[in-house]
Amino acid sequence: MNKLSLPISVLALAFGIFSFFHFQSSSEQVYVDVNKLLDGYKRTKIVRADFEEKAKTLNANVDSLMTDWQNEIKTYEKERSKLSKKELELKQQLLGNKQQQINNYQQAIQKQIQEEDKKSTQTVINDINDYVKEYGKKNGYKIIFGASGAGNVMYASEAADLTQDVLQGLNTDFDGK
Amino acid sequence: MKSGILLFLGVFLCGCNSETFTTEKELLDYIMIEENGFTQNKTVNGYDFKLTYKPTDLLVKQEMGNLITDAKVKTLREKYNKHLYFILSMSKNNQELLNERAGDRNEFGAMVNQLAFGMNEKVHLYTQNKDTIALVDFVYPRMYGMSRSTSILFIYPKEENKLKEETLSFTIEDLGLYTGEVKFKIDTNIIKNEPQLSFKN
Numbered sequence: 001m002n003k004l005s006l007p008i009s010v011l012a013l014a015f016g017i018f019s020f021f022h023f024q025s026s027s028e029q030v031y032v033d034v035n036k037l038l039d040g041y042k043r044t045k046i047v048r049a050d051f052e053e054k055a056k057t058l059n060a061n062v063d064s065l066m067t068d069w070q071n072e073i074k075t076y077e078k079e080r081s082k083l084s085k086k087e088l089e090l091k092q093q094l095l096g097n098k099q100q101q102i103n104n105y106q107q108a109i110q111k112q113i114q115e116e117d118k119k120s121t122q123t124v125i126n127d128i129n130d131y132v133k134e135y136g137k138k139n140g141y142k143i144i145f146g147a148s149g150a151g152n153v154m155y156a157s158e159a160a161d162l163t164q165d166v167l168q169g170l171n172t173d174f175d176g177k
Numbered sequence: 178m179k180s181g182i183l184l185f186l187g188v189f190l191c192g193c194n195s196e197t198f199t200t201e202k203e204l205l206d207y208i209m210i211e212e213n214g215f216t217q218n219k220t221v222n223g224y225d226f227k228l229t230y231k232p233t234d235l236l237v238k239q240e241m242g243n244l245i246t247d248a249k250v251k252t253l254r255e256k257y258n259k260h261l262y263f264i265l266s267m268s269k270n271n272q273e274l275l276n277e278r279a280g281d282r283n284e285f286g287a288m289v290n291q292l293a294f295g296m297n298e299k300v301h302l303y304t305q306n307k308d309t310i311a312l313v314d315f316v317y318p319r320m321y322g323m324s325r326s327t328s329i330l331f332i333y334p335k336e337e338n339k340l341k342e343e344t345l346s347f348t349i350e351d352l353g354l355y356t357g358e359v360k361f362k363i364d365t366n367i368i369k370n371e372p373q374l375s376f377k378n
Binding site for chain 2: 115118119120121122123124125126127130134176
């Protein structure tokens with residue numbers, strides 16, 4: 001029995017030390033810079049490029065309608081002296097209606113562009129939120145602050161800044177292992 | 178000394194085995210506890226998303242009913258073990274997604290269409306290496322506002338080589354709710370060691 005007690009106590013001590021370092025949760029106050037994460041995350045660039053492409057197509061549609069309408073105005077200006085009073089009224093009404101339609105379309109397109117922007121930004125924010133949560137759990141942090149430059153973290157030492165670590169992990173995760 | 182080693186081995190082997198439950202309710206309760214990894218919850222922009230991995234035996238039990246035979250259990254397990262079954266529930270204020278669209282006929286129609294026919298283009302399952310697992314089918318049962326959430330069953334093939342990685346990612350693209358893409362990471366261990374029912378009369 002005495003022979004066994006020494007190795008068992010050594011094992012228990014080793015396990016105790018291991019579990020102390022392995023399972024202890026860090027009570028450090030740490031933070032990540034959300035703006036830096038948004039800028040440095042690879043997916044932001046991809047999502048932004050997609051969005052810009054979509055916005056460009058949508059704006060191009062509006063531009064071509066506007067060009068058509070401006071050409072019609074020019075033609076009307078040239079020909080107005082030849083038109084009768086009734087024809088003039090009719091033409092003005094037609095051009096007015098067309099302008100209204102283009103304005104409505106432009107507003108709808110602007111709304112669509114804003115919605116697309118909101119969706120793509122939210123996608124990136126979801127990814128960052130998920131990863132920071134996972135990182136915090138994995139590394140045993142009790143709390144990770146998100147600094148956005150709006151004064152919510154006024155001062156922190158460099159050691160408390162996890163941004164680079166998190167950004168690296170986030171990008172590795174996005175690239176796939 | 179020998180008995181100590183045997184005891185240790187016994188405990189170790191029991192720990193590696195999957196859990197076994199005697200009733201369907203016990204199993205359902207177990208998979209609903211988030212810490213067990215079968216169910217995950219997320220709230221984005223006021224919308225609640227819940228993803229649940231449905232173990233094979235729950236489907237076996239559902240088809241078998243109360244008349245249990247060993248042969249039938251074996252056949253059904255073989256049948257359902259070939260696929261992965263996920264239930265995605267989405268809600269806002271404890272109501273179905275369609276409820277808040279009820280005021281606008283066009284939006285309502287578009288959402289019905291999306292949920293019934295378009296979810297294969299919006300939901301994706303892929304590995305850590307970004308290898309996509311192709312969707313086999315999905316089922317959206319209309320509940321006509323009687324349910325607290327919109328639930329859809331997604332079925333994927335069980336490909337052993339894709340389960341070798343630590344996690345699978347289940348993503349839901351934005352469905353026009355401004356939630357962005359919502360992602361769930363699924364630990365493949367829950368699929369490899371899924372809980373079972375004992376199927377005893």
